[in-house]
Amino acid sequence: MADRDSFSSRPATSSSFKKEGTPVNTVQYAMSTSDESISQFTLPNYVELPQSFQQRSTANVPKKVRGDLDLSGPELMPFLFKAADKLYSIKDKQAKAEGIKKRFYQLQAMFNQEKIADNFIRSLNYVVDSIEYENYQQAWEHYNRFVQSIPEESARNWRWLSSLKMLISELKGAQRIGSAGSHFRNPTQN
Structure with a gap:
């Protein structure tokens, strides 16, 4: 039953990555507020209004x-x-x-x-x-x-x-x- 759950078809989320053991360094992103670092998490077709x-x-x-x-x-x-x-x-x-x-x-x-x-x-x-x-x-x-x-x-x-x-x-x-x-x-x- 555990193998079946690990291969389920549900989409991966950030919380599921943490559960599966993928290392996530939250400090790296919390300290960075530059436009460059923010844009890496923005959809490519997203345009911010003035x-x-x-x-x-x-x-x-x-x-x-x-x-x-x-x-x-x-x-x-x-x-x-x-x-x-x-x-x-x-x-x-x-x-x-x-x-x-x-x-x-x-x-x-x-x-x-x-x-x-x-x-x-x-x-x-x-x-x-x-x-x-x-x-x-x-x-x-x-x-x-x-x-x-x-x-x-x-x-x-x-x-x-x-x-x-x-x-x-x-x-x-x-x-x-x-x-x-x-x-x-x-x-x-x-």
């Missing part, structure tokens, strides 16, 4: 009340970053999403330095509300009204405006094509 797009816990995902248009500039930023994360989850859109997020940091800095007037923040609330609830046609219309209200000199210096336009356009296009099949992928799947 730090900015790693899955957040569901408790930290911002939720916006539909029609709440009284958010301050800094309160709008998590929703814009969330929309960029949504774009990142679309196949072949990761580079655009990364670029959009970088430009949104400019907007965030402007909010923190109070360089954007309250009336612009109010108009941006409409855009963000439409994006949050995936009404991209309405977001596009609010964006166009928002841009028309900005002085030309400011519009040239605010590079994040083109990123916001691209974000709406890309999400709108993905939604239109989405009926043919899902183009979104779950960032937690490997």
